[in-house]
Amino acid sequence: MDAGARKAWFVDTDADGNRQEREEAFDMLHVTPPQRAPRCVRESALANDAGWLDADPETLRHNRFENVFAIGDASGTGNAKTAAAVRKQAPVVAANLLATLDGKPMGGRYQGYGACPLTVEKGKVILAEFGYQGALQPSFPLDPTKARSSYWWLKAKAMPRIYFDLMLKGREWLTG
Numbered sequence: 001m002d003a004g005a006r007k008a009w010f011v012d013t014d015a016d017g018n019r020q021e022r023e024e025a026f027d028m029l030h031v032t033p034p035q036r037a038p039r040c041v042r043e044s045a046l047a048n049d050a051g052w053l054d055a056d057p058e059t060l061r062h063n064r065f066e067n068v069f070a071i072g073d074a075s076g077t078g079n080a081k082t083a084a085a086v087r088k089q090a091p092v093v094a095a096n097l098l099a100t101l102d103g104k105p106m107g108g109r110y111q112g113y114g115a116c117p118l119t120v121e122k123g124k125v126i127l128a129e130f131g132y133q134g135a136l137q138p139s140f141p142l143d144p145t146k147a148r149s150s151y152w153w154l155k156a157k158a159m160p161r162i163y164f165d166l167m168l169k170g171r172e173w174l175t176g
């Protein structure tokens with residue numbers, strides 16, 4: 001890309017492997033690399049046709065192997081791939097895995113929750129929390145479409161502590 005000239009060049013590769021360069025002008029550029037599961041999942045019997053772990057979107061149990069559960073970005077479950085999703089998936093997987101080991105029906109259901117704290121200006125964040133089919137799943141009783149300074153505080157001050165001190169150590173309330 002040439003930031004000064006506000007131009008970017010992309011190489012498109014078609015199904016036959018033919019490559020073609022294309023130039024795009026931009027005001028704001030947001031580029032993401034192709035997303036895929038690690039090879040050990042993508043090229044295994046665990047994968048669905050798209051290469052993600054072939055799991056039921058609600059129970060998170062594998063559709064063909066009942067002793068396999070999905071959690072995190074490798075899951076083929078159609079939710080936004082976020083660490084916030086992992087927070088909500090973890091207790092569902094734990095409950096359903098334990099139920100499976102005990103030969104009981106699985107009670108845990110994941111509704112596709114994911115969250116993206118979007119910084120829209122210095123000091124203001126929109127806390128976009130949504131599940132399958134884009135259904136809003138706000139954690140707080142506030143209009144989830146409004147940018148707020150309280151969510152800026154949450155992202156800047158609270159989330160690092162939630163992440164490092166609680167979530168990674170298995171101590172946060174959702175995993176109770």
Ligand SMILES: Cc1cc2nc3c(=O)[nH]c(=O)nc-3n(C[C@H](O)[C@H](O)[C@H](O)COP(=O)(O)OP(=O)(O)OC[C@H]3O[C@@H](n4cnc5c(N)ncnc54)[C@H](O)[C@@H]3O)c2cc1C
Pocket residue numbers: 038039040071072073074081082083084085086115116117
């Ligand atoms: C720039 C960026 C910003 C983000 N911001 C947010 C945010 O604000 N909020 C949020 O909730 N989420 C955010 N995310 C998403 C979040 O980081 C992921 O959803 C989360 O890390 C997924 O966790 P995971 O454990 O499933 O996968 P990963 O964190 O990708 O962990 C998978 C691990 O498996 C390892 N691995 C791969 N292959 C093998 C193998 N063969 N053997 C052994 N190990 C292997 C990898 O090295 C890696 O360490 C962001 C992601 C990016 C890239």
